[in-house]
Amino acid sequence: MKYLLVEDNPELANAVSSRLRLDGHSVDHAGKIEDARAFVAAGEYDLILLDIMLPDGDGRTFLKHHRAADNDTPVIVLTARSQVSDRISMLDLGADDYVTKPFDHAELEARCRAVLRRKNGSSRSVKTMGDVEFDAVGGHLRVKGQALELRNRELRLLEVLMNAPGQVFSKQKLVDRLFSYDDDVSENAIEVYVGRLRKHLEGSAVQIKTLRGLGYRLDHDG
CATH class of the missing domain: 3.40.50.2300 (Response regulator)
Known part of the structure; x- marks a missing residue:
């Protein structure tokens, strides 16, 4: 956040x-x-x-x-x-x-x-999407029942995406959401965090899709 x-x-x-x-x-x-x-x-x-x-x-x-x-x-x-x-x-x-x-x-x-x-219209911090369960407060991610550990930036990136499934986020938009104005980061950092999250979500019904020239979108199959 x-x-x-x-x-x-x-x-x-x-x-x-x-x-x-x-x-x-x-x-x-x-x-x-x-x-x-x-x-x-x-x-x-x-x-x-x-x-x-x-x-x-x-x-x-x-x-x-x-x-x-x-x-x-x-x-x-x-x-x-x-x-x-x-x-x-x-x-x-x-x-x-x-x-x-x-x-x-x-x-x-x-x-x-x-x-x-x-x-966000919820009384709970846990969000469920298909076979993915995510607790932004506790920092817990479960994919198909298996508990996975996230680093802080990965955690906050997934939080942004899961709060707006189906919405397209440009790399610059994600930089703005994840970093303060004092942080000296490039859009390449977003590619790194997206890559790590994709590995965590492998085999699940939830995917981070790349829209060429636009950015990323969190999708749920089924």
């Missing part, structure tokens, strides 16, 4: 980013509303973690404009405000959830997973 973290506290931003990256997620960090708007305009995110008190304004203003632009990317607000009225106002503005500072990183990660499951 690709996250945008909007937080002006460098220590907290580094801690949150590091935890998410350990699980193979890519994270872009914006310390100001202006930077956050530039990131959103330039790329696509699965989830936004939004601080409220920022150097150039109130995060609620960003949230309000975000929803007014019909952007449905989920937003979890990170706030030091514990008043019920404050939390209600953020939810009314379009926040999907909120976490009160200081927070436990495990709780934040759990709330991220819950929000993403709701967005």
Whole structure:
């Protein structure tokens, strides 16, 4: 998954980013509303973690404009405000959830997973397609009942593809989804990860097909 973290506290931003990256997620960090708007305009995110008190304004203003632009990317607000009225106002503005500072990183990660499951219309993290069972949270893949191990990037690539079966993803689109702007990677990296995933899926009803000049698509036979 690709996250945008909007937080002006460098220590907290580094801690949150590091935890998410350990699980193979890519994270872009914006310390100001202006930077956050530039990131959103330039790329696509699965989830936004939004601080409220920022150097150039109130995060609620960003949230309000975000929803007014019909952007449905989920937003979890990170706030030091514990008043019920404050939390209600953020939810009314379009926040999907909120976490009160200081927070436990495990709780934040759990709330991220819950929000993403709701967005994908599921209450479970396990997805089944034919004889393939995939748990993005636990990092488990079963092909025809056999448990296989995935590296972090392979895990997140399969997560992207399984969340949108039948959709065509260009190499550049996959680079954007799997890596942050600070990562110096080429489209060749995608070919490597796709090749590894194909080996894992060999013999199953699920295939990653190449569409010449377009990209890749996850298909299910039967």
